[in-house]
Amino acid sequence: MKAENKRNVIVGIFVFVGIAILVAGVLTLGGQQKKFVKAIHLKAVFDDIGGLQAGNNVWFSGVKIGTVRKINFYGDSQVEIEMNVEEEVVEFIRKDSKATISSDGLIGNKIIVIYGGTTMAPPVEDGDRLESVMPLDTDQMMETLQVNNENLVEITNDLKDLIGKLANGEGIVGAVLTDSTLSDNFKIIVANLKQTSENSNRMLAEMNTFTQKLNKEGNLFNDLVTDTTMAVEIRDAMGSLKAAAENSEQMTEELKVITDKFNSQDNSIGVLLNDEEFANNLKQTMINTDSATYNLNRGLEALEYTWPFKKGFKRKAKAEEAAKENN
Incomplete structure (x- = not known):
């Protein structure tokens, strides 16, 4: 009897524990x-x-x-x-x-x-x-990742080939990396570029200084830029020069017309300047006139010694001497 009661108690305990576990599981799952x-x-x-x-x-x-x-x-x-x-x-x-x-x-x-x-x-x-x-579709995303992985593998292979070519000195870059002469030339080019940059900076600094001097008050350039009165005067002067140029052009045209008339033989001056025969006749006339004048002078000088005019010339000579003594 005692053994049976003991067994019933043990079974009851196991049943209670099982029910407790079941309830706890249900509560846990229900809570979740x-x-x-x-x-x-x-x-x-x-x-x-x-x-x-x-x-x-x-x-x-x-x-x-x-x-x-x-x-x-x-x-x-x-x-x-x-x-x-x-x-x-x-x-x-x-x-x-x-x-x-x-x-x-x-x-x-x-x-x-x-x-x-x-x-x-x-x-x-x-x-x-x-x-x-x-x-986002996970499958589609995985496909995209797969394509990206394939592209990455291709890029890696290409990069590997490129590095191998560079190491072997192939191509311009490889030659620059492996050839000491090209490397020295490259250094010289870089040094020249540096010098050029320094010269450019110095030139810019000088131009800046020159610009500051131009902008200084009292400078002619600054006055030309800022002085409105001078601008008006320069504008007037340019207008006057323009008018003078127009007048000069007109005068040149008129001189051209006159010159054309001088070169023509339909007027007196044109005949004097361009007709050779008339010029020769005029020259001969001038020679004859000069000869006649010379002969006339000699004739007048000879009159002094002729009898009709001799007394007159003597009186004239005495009058001139008297005038000199009075002075």
Whole structure:
């Protein structure tokens, strides 16, 4: 009898422990699944849920606030997600919030992430449907990564070949890296460029100094630039020079006309300047006139010694001598 009671007690203890473990498990799972908290139902419609299952978690601002309650087909090819969301966080989720599908870690379970929303919109209510945002396609992203990896391998191979050619002295760059003569020439070029740069800087400094001198008050250039009165005077002088140039041009045209008349034989001056026969006749006339004048002078001198005029010339000579004595 005592042995049977002892066995019953042991069995009862094991049963109690089992029930306690079962209750603890149920409570734990219920707590994780938010089964024993007050919740509201929210919905979201996606084109593809990417393996999301009922019971997966719902997150908001990095905090788990509920679970996926149910997955239903919606419309032609879409999927509607029903979520249980804790009632105590409803005031923080706005009607303009968005829902998207993400992963719990890099390769973890799929989850629903609620984000966004503004204080201008009211809090959500039971049965509201949130705007859904399609997540990035992991498969497509992996394909892109695979293509990038292949491109990276090709780039690495090309870089390896390039470095090998440079090490062997192939090409201009390789020759520069391996040929000491080219290296020395390159150094000389760099030194010349440095000297040129220094000369340019010095020239710029001198030009700056020269410019400052030009801008100094009292300088002619500064007066020309800043003195409005001088500008007006220069403008007037240029106008006068322009008028003088125009007058000179007109005078040149008139001189050209006169010169053309001189070169023509239809006027007296033109005949004098251009008719050779007339010039010879005029020359001969001048010679004859000079000869006649010479003979006339000799004739007048001879009159002094002729009898009719001799007394007259004597009286004239006496009068001239008397005039000289009086003076």
